[in-house]
Amino acid sequence: MVPTRIPASLAKRVTAAALALASLRAPAALAQSQPDDELGRIPSESAPASPPPGSAKVHHRAFLESATELELRRSALDVPIAAPLPPALEQRLFLDSRVEWTPLSGFSLTYSGRPELRAADHIPFPTHENIRFDARELFASWRPLEGIFLDAGRINFKSGVGLGFNPTDFFRTRAVVEPLSVDPSALREDRLGTMMVRGQFVWHGGAVTAAYAPKLTSPSRLYQDTTLPSIDPMLDRTNAHNRLLLKSNFELGEDLSPEVLLYDEDGSFRVGANLTRTFGKQLVAYAEWAGGSQSSLTSEALSYGALTGSLPAIAAPASSTTSFQQDLSAGFSYATESRLTFWVEYHLHQAGFSRQDWQSWFAEGAARPALAPLLWYVRGHALEQQVPLSKHNLFLRADWTDAFLFNFELTAFANVDLYDGSTLGQLTASYAVTNLWTIALLGSANFGSRRSEFGSLPSASSVLLTIRRYF
C-alpha cells in the first residue's frame, strides 16, 4: 500500500493546532498562585449589610448646621457703597429638612424648609431679625396614570444643565434668599420654590412639562440683609408675575437628549434649549441657551427700582428699548482616574455690562458719589436675577474626592470676568468625620484691581466654618 501523505498545507495547520493545544494544556498543569499580599487584603468577613430600606412611606433628610463667617472688607472703594454693609461676623444655626410622605400609592406630599437662628454684628440681638424661616417647598403630587404627574403647591422647579449659570432656569429669579456660599451648587440648595401648578407626561423616549405660576402679589423692593422678613413665605420674590413654562426633552439617537423650553412672563416671551453629550468615559460636554426680547441689565434694573420704590421715579429710563438678547452657558466636565473632576464653562449674558458699561459705571461712581446707590442697585439687581453682571465670563471648578485623606474633599471654583480678568475664587475643604458629622472650611476672595468687577466689591475675602450633623 502506498502511504498517503498529508497535504503540506493541512499538515501545517494541524501542527499549529497541536502546538496551540499543547500550550493551552501545559499551564493548566501548573497551580498558578496569586501573590499572597493580594489575597491577604481581602476581608475575611464582610461588614454586616444594612437591612433593606423597604417600602417606607416617609423619606426624609435633615441636618443641623452651625455656620460661622468672618469677612474682611476693603478699606476704600472707588465707588462708595451705601450702608448697610454685609456683616463682618455672622453666626447662623439652622435645621434644614426635606420630607416626602407617600400616604397612598401614587400620591405624595413634599416639604422642604429651613428655620434659622442668626446673629451678626449689624443686627441687634435679640430681635425678630434673629429668627428666620425659609419655606422652600410644600406641594402635593398625584400620579393618576403611569407616566402622568400633577403637582400643586410651592415647587422648586429647576431647569438647565450648566453648572455656574443656567439661562433656562427661568424660575431662579429672586429665589435665592441668604446663601452661605457663592458657590453656584450651594446657591441651589437654599432656594425658594414658586407657587405653581405643574403637569408632566413622561415616557421612555422623553417628557413634556407644563407649569403655570400665577401672580399672587406685586413686585417688591430688593431685600437687604437687615430687612429680611422673619417668618414669611416671601411670595413677592417668587410670585410677582404670571409665568408659564412649557418644556420637552426627547431622545435623538443613543447619546443625545435635547431639551427645548418656551417661557412667558407677563407677556415677555423667551425660548431656551439645552444639550449634553458624552465623549468617551471621562468627558461630558453641554450647552444651555436662552433668548428673548429684553432691555439691557441697567435699564431693567432702573425700571424695577423705580417701580418698587427702591429708586426715585426719575431713575427709570425715559424709554426702554428692547432687542433680542441671548444667554449662553457652555462647557465641559472631565473626570480623571484619580478622583478629580474639572469643569470649564463659558457664560454669555448679552444684556450684561460691556467694557464701556463698566468704564461708565466707575467713572460716574467716582465723579458723582450721589449716584453710587443707584449704581450699586444695578449690581444688586443682577445678583437677585441670578445672571452674570458682565457679558462674558469664564467659570472654572475642580472637585477632588478623597484628597490626601479618606472622606476628605477639596472643591475650588473661580468666576472670571473676561473683560478685566478680575476673579471671585473659593476653596472648600470638607471632611466627613463620621456618617453623621461633616465639617467644612471655606475661604473665598475677590481678586482684581479697584476698577474691576470683583476688585470693586466691599468684601475682600471671607472665611466660613460649618459643622453639620445629619439625622
Next chain:
Amino acid sequence: MSSLRPIAAIALLLLPLRARGQSAAEIVARADQIRNPDHAFRFVSTLTEYVSGRPQAQNVLAIVSKKDPGTHQFRNLVRYVEPPRDAGKAVLLDGRSLWFYDPASKSSVRISPQQRLIGQAAIGDVLTVTLSIDYVATLTSTESVQDASRASRSCWHLDLKAANDQSTYARIEYWVEQGTFNPIKAKFYSDSGRLLKILYYRAFENWLGGLRPTEAVILDAVDSSRVTTVKGTDHRPQEVPETWFQREYLPRLQSE
C-alpha cells in the same frame, strides 16, 4: 490506514475543544447569565470601604435593573439610601446616558462613567452590566487561580477589550471557572494600560433562579491600603415601567 492515525490522534486532541464549542464570547455571555438574571429585578447594594483593613465608611444603594430589549444591556436606576448626607440622591444609566440627581439642589446633571460617586467605586462598578455587550473577548488560556477564599479553581482566562468608548474600563482580564461558568476574578485596566483594580467574586448564593455571586471584593491596585466590598442583598423580581428610565423621572423615584 496507519498513515491516518496521526491525523486521527490530532483530531481527537482537537475534538474536546470543538465538542465544548465554547468561544470566548460564549464564555463571557454564560458568566453574565450567572452574575445576573434575565428579567428585571431590584436589590440593595452595600458598599463598604476598608482602609488598612478597617471599615471606614458604608454606602447603601437601592438598585433597579432591567435589560433593554434592543441592546440587551442593563439599564439601572440607583437610589442612595445611606449615609444620611447622600440619602435621596439618584443615578440613571440608560444606554449611553448617565444622569445624577441631587434632591438638595433639584439638579439633574449628566455625568461620565469615570466619575467617582461612591468613594473608590466608579459608578460603572456598582451598576448591573452585561460584559459580553460592552467588551470583545478573546480566550487567552486555561489556568488555575485561587478564588477569594484561596480555593483553586480551574478557569478560562479571557482578555476583554472595550467594545465602545462608554465602557468603564479599556481592558479587563477575566477568569471564569470551567464547567460552572462562575466568574472568579477580574483585573481592570485604564486606557493607558495601568492596572486599576482587582476584583474577586465570592459568596455564591441562590437568588432569582440561579447560584450567583452576591459579593464583589475590589482591591485598589494603585493604593494597596484600600479595599471596597460590594455586597448585594434582598434580590427581588421587579416590574419596572419604561417611564422610570427617563431623567425627568429621577425626582419622582423616591416615592416608588
